[in-house]
Amino acid sequence: MEKLKIAIQKSGRLSEKSLQLLNECGIKVSNGDRKLRTEARNFPMEILFLRDDDIPQYVENGVADIGILGENEVWEKEKDVDEIEKLGFGNCRLSLAIPKDEVYTNLDYFHGKRIATSYPKILKKYFGVKGIDVKIEELGGSVEIATGIGLADGIFDIVSTGSTLIMNGLKEVEAIIKSEAVLIANKSLNEVKQELLERFLFRIRAYKRGMGSKYIVMNAPNSSIPRICSILPGMKSPSILPLAEEGWSSVHSVVQEDQFWDVIDALKDVNAQGILVMNIEKMIL
Ligand code: ATP
Ligand code: MG
Structure with missing residues (x-):
């Protein structure tokens, strides 16, 4: 079966985060014995461990199909590769x-x-x-x-x-x-590899969205609900569930991390209580 070959940094500032990203995407890699090449256990992917300087060249000539490295190296090497997705680490x-x-x-x-x-x-x-x-x-x-x-x-x-x-x-x-870490890809991937890349990207995006968002839950008197709804950006409208106590509801929503504290301040002002905040592991739209 055809595999998607990904090049990541062998040892350096991006190595651990690159492996962590694969792991968060459900792609299990073991590199206990520091091999230069290994296969994922549960996704058709082969991992090549290289110096970051060499990654653009190998992705250009197809030794690797995709790669993770700093944009700074991509710009410097001026190779003919596609920049597919910013990854939010290595800033x-x-x-x-x-x-x-x-x-x-x-x-x-x-x-x-x-x-x-x-x-x-x-x-x-x-x-x-x-x-x-x-x-x-x-x-x-x-x-x-x-x-x-x-x-x-x-x-x-x-x-x-x-x-x-x-x-x-x-x-x-x-x-x-x-600069930050990015995913780059060879410009002429065949259809099978293109499809594997899409599957990988789908997972990366779900993980990135989750990382940038918080799930919040709070209790509020029903009279405050309209004002709370106007504050919460949410994915759609917030979910509102009645509490056992008459006249009160529990409100659930998702808030972007960068708006988070402003939203919390505004919610306190309109009588929201017992606000719980949780990390979101993955978010699929
Ligand atoms: P290699 O042996 O793979 O060539 P390197 O020494 O060139 O490694 P590192 O220092 O491990 O590279 O950095 C890899 C990338 O991490 C950099 O190109 C950059 O994009 C990113 N990075 C983020 N923060 C820093 C930092 N404080 N110093 C250096 N690089 C950083
Ligand atoms: Mg280097």
């Missing part, structure tokens, strides 16, 4: 940083400067558009020490909290672009 930004005691004015600061990076293509494009001439020093890793050892005047690198920069005596002066 970071690509930023310019300079030694902390330097005085920074604006982007013109970088005129004629040497910048060390593992992302030369992204950086070249960026400064090209801005019409600023810089000298790019390409490094495979440990970019943050480049200024300290006199290799460059500034760096262009991945930042998430910024603590690595601070530890190396740097300050972030421009955040250029945001």
